[in-house]
Amino acid sequence: MPTPKKKSSPQIKRARKIVSQKPLQKKFSTFSFTITHQESHTQARTGIISTPHGTIHTPAFIPVATQATIKALTPQQLNDIGFDAILCNTYHLYLRPGPDTVYKLGKLQKFMAWHKPVFTDSGGFQVFSLNDGLCQIDDDGVTFTSHIDQSKHRFTPEISMQIQQKLGADLIFAFDQCLDITADYNTTKASLNRTHAWAQRSLSAFNKLNKDQSQALYGIIQGGRFKELREESAKFISQLNFDAIGIGSIFGDPKEESKQLVEHALKFVPKEKTKHLLGIGAVEDLFTYVELGIDTFDCVLPTRLARVGYIFLRPESGGTLQNRYRCRITNATFKQDPSPLDKHCTCYVCKTFTKAYIRHLFKANELLFYTLTTYHNLAFFQRVMQEIRESIEQDSFLPLKKKWIK
Numbered sequence: 001m002p003t004p005k006k007k008s009s010p011q012i013k014r015a016r017k018i019v020s021q022k023p024l025q026k027k028f029s030t031f032s033f034t035i036t037h038q039e040s041h042t043q044a045r046t047g048i049i050s051t052p053h054g055t056i057h058t059p060a061f062i063p064v065a066t067q068a069t070i071k072a073l074t075p076q077q078l079n080d081i082g083f084d085a086i087l088c089n090t091y092h093l094y095l096r097p098g099p100d101t102v103y104k105l106g107k108l109q110k111f112m113a114w115h116k117p118v119f120t121d122s123g124g125f126q127v128f129s130l131n132d133g134l135c136q137i138d139d140d141g142v143t144f145t146s147h148i149d150q151s152k153h154r155f156t157p158e159i160s161m162q163i164q165q166k167l168g169a170d171l172i173f174a175f176d177q178c179l180d181i182t183a184d185y186n187t188t189k190a191s192l193n194r195t196h197a198w199a200q201r202s203l204s205a206f207n208k209l210n211k212d213q214s215q216a217l218y219g220i221i222q223g224g225r226f227k228e229l230r231e232e233s234a235k236f237i238s239q240l241n242f243d244a245i246g247i248g249s250i251f252g253d254p255k256e257e258s259k260q261l262v263e264h265a266l267k268f269v270p271k272e273k274t275k276h277l278l279g280i281g282a283v284e285d286l287f288t289y290v291e292l293g294i295d296t297f298d299c300v301l302p303t304r305l306a307r308v309g310y311i312f313l314r315p316e317s318g319g320t321l322q323n324r325y326r327c328r329i330t331n332a333t334f335k336q337d338p339s340p341l342d343k344h345c346t347c348y349v350c351k352t353f354t355k356a357y358i359r360h361l362f363k364a365n366e367l368l369f370y371t372l373t374t375y376h377n378l379a380f381f382q383r384v385m386q387e388i389r390e391s392i393e394q395d396s397f398l399p400l401k402k403k404w405i406k
């Protein structure tokens with residue numbers, strides 16, 4: 001027989017206790033973030049994000065699988081490269097094949113045969129960027145036109161949460177309004193107020209939907225290019241009960257201004273929360289933002305550039321800040337080059353194929369070209385992050401950064 005609990009404490013105290021227990025229960029059930037090492041000279045840290053589909057070792061680069069696929073690679077190849085997680089786009093998967101289809105086929109992991117952690121973004125970025133001024137925003141949500149068949153659709157924070165729940169990613173994002181970084185103060189302020197109201201609505205819809213606690217929700221800090229708005233947003237989002245924090249609409253350029261905005265916002269975010277920088281992934285940016293304490297990044301850069309022939313190069317092989325760590329494999333100079341894409345790269349492509357062969361595939365419009373260049377570029381990013389994690393653990397992040405950024 002269970003013993004009935006004592007009712008000695010005042011009611012109000014009990015109520016508080018129940019409220020404060022809720023988030024703890026949620027964190028320790030399926031999602032957690034643990035800092036495993038704090039670097040001694042910077043804010044950089046290593047950590048582990050735990051999800052129902054496994055763990056992510058941070059700092060981590062998260063490749064973008066827009067339509068539930070990393071273009072030209074199989075999940076097995078991604079696994080071989082060593083990635084812990086990928087990010088899929090809610091906007092694209094909502095339009096095609098639709099969240100109900102993905103749900104019926106066992107949610108994203110089963111649908112795409114990737115059995116490790118998955119992120120989905122909120123759909124906001126694509127709604128605003130692909131509609132280029134054609135979407136209609138009001139305080140409740142946004143009405144937009146499909147880029148596939150021009151049909152009309154509507155996203156609200158509640159709808160974004162419902163779609164992301166059906167898609168079933170482990171780590172999902174609150175619905176926010178993405179704004180052009182050049183927007184003026186008043187426009188940015190109005191947009192930020194809306195983003196904050198949407199953050200509260202996202203959280204409340206999420207809490208109702210996430211009864212089995214299988215997902216974790218990121219709140220997103222916005223605020224355009226204004227330090228005081230970034231601060232206001234960081235404070236507002238941090239006091240809500242989000243599992244983790246994202247920082248949005250940082251486009252990486254101009255570099256110093258972007259860095260200062262992120263650095264300032266991070267002062268108001270609790271250290272123990274894991275932080276994701278949306279859409280950032282230039283090599284030098286990885287170093288800049290890991291140093292400030294960012295844990296995860298997603299970016300289409302390595303995969304998109306691979307498909308047009310840009311190959312990433314390590315510093316030992318001639319990669320520099322000036323050439324942005326890349327060269328173009330399609331150049332005529334490589335026509336008879338018997339060397340690998342990067343002779344200091346240890347990936348399968350560099351161990352197996354020559355520059356001459358890969359350039360030939362490009363010239364002949366062969367599909368294997370996309371696979372080989374994408375594989376190499378992602379292996380390059382994975383290795384950079386691996387080296388960053390090791391350097392943090394050895395308290396030698398700054399010497400590694402110096403080796404890369406001269």
Ligand SMILES: [Zn+2]
Nearest residue numbers: 345347350376
């Ligand atoms: Zn390689």
